[in-house]
Amino acid sequence: MIRFGFTRRARKPAPREIIAVKELLADKSIVLVGLMGCGKSAIGKRLAAALDLPFVDADDEIEKAAGKSISEIFEDHGEAEFREGERKVIARLLTNGPQILATGGGAFMDTETRARVAENGISVWLKADLPVLLRRVARRDNRPLLKNGNPAEVMEKLMRERYPTYSEASIVAESRDVPHEQIVTEIIEKLYDLSPDEK
Ligand code: S3P
Numbered sequence: 001m002i003r004f005g006f007t008r009r010a011r012k013p014a015p016r017e018i019i020a021v022k023e024l025l026a027d028k029s030i031v032l033v034g035l036m037g038c039g040k041s042a043i044g045k046r047l048a049a050a051l052d053l054p055f056v057d058a059d060d061e062i063e064k065a066a067g068k069s070i071s072e073i074f075e076d077h078g079e080a081e082f083r084e085g086e087r088k089v090i091a092r093l094l095t096n097g098p099q100i101l102a103t104g105g106g107a108f109m110d111t112e113t114r115a116r117v118a119e120n121g122i123s124v125w126l127k128a129d130l131p132v133l134l135r136r137v138a139r140r141d142n143r144p145l146l147k148n149g150n151p152a153e154v155m156e157k158l159m160r161e162r163y164p165t166y167s168e169a170s171i172v173a174e175s176r177d178v179p180h181e182q183i184v185t186e187i188i189e190k191l192y193d194l195s196p197d198e199k
Contacts, residue, residue: 012181013050013188021188022051022098024122024195029097030187031117033108033166034126035158036143037136039175039183040102043126046184048100056096058103062089070104074144087113094120105158106145109165122194124187125169130155132176170194 030047032040041057048055059070062085066073073082086107093101094116101121107113108123117123133155137146146154171190173183 011185013185013192017188017192018051020195021191022053024191025098027097029094029099029101029121030191031094031108031121031123032100032102032126033117033123033169034105034175035128035133035155035162035166036105036146037133038105038126038128039136039180040126043175043180043183043187044100044102046180047187050181050184050188051100054099056093056099056101058086058090058093058101058107061093062086062104065089069142071142071144071147079144083110086110091116097121105162108169109162114165114168122171122191123169124190125166125172126175126183127163127166127172128175130159 030051030053032044032047034040044057045055062073062082063069066085068076070082073085083106086104087110090101090103090107090113093099097120103113108117130152134152137143137151137155141147145158171187171194173187173190175183
């Protein structure tokens with residue numbers, strides 16, 4: 001069978017939706033949360049472009065502040081110190097809104113960080129299935145939590161531990177194998193639903 005490569009183009013967000021979402025945000029950040037591999041950076045960059053806002057990756061900022069990679073921070077100082085740095089860096093970044101802020105998978109598990117995000121941001125949980133996550137994390141070996149043990153088992157454990165907390169996010173978007181633009185449009189629609197302009 002011949003397959004013609006027709007791909008349905010994702011609907012673009014309407015200009016009035018973009019305006020309403022930016023008004024809703026004012027100086028808050030859209031904070032992307034979710035497990036490793038759920039697409040926080042890839043989708044975040046496109047969401048930032050769609051809303052014409054800066055994109056900031058908290059893990060990159062932690063690496064800059066520490067002058068080392070996340071793996072080196074875990075190796076040299078341990079996870080507890082990484083979490084402390086993560087909490088501080090995210091607290092600082094949250095004062096720079098409006099922006100799209102991608103956070104590392106464990107960041108939203110911290111009570112203080114969740115409270116700061118609630119005050120200075122709108123959180124978006126990018127929820128993905130295990131096979132999608134595993135396929136995506138297999139592309140790189142930069143994640144210390146996946147270096148020891150079976151990645152599928154580690155991920156399943158993290159799903160059990162973290163999904164109840166991630167579900168506290170303001171909105172949930174299903175991250176799956178569709179063009180990133182489609183997920184961006186869905187996020188903007190959901191944010192628009194939160195806005196007072198929504199009729
Ligand atoms: C972590 C996720 C990573 C990074 C660190 C710990 C986690 O970020 O912060 O390796 O605890 O889930 P990504 O979610 O961007 O991979």
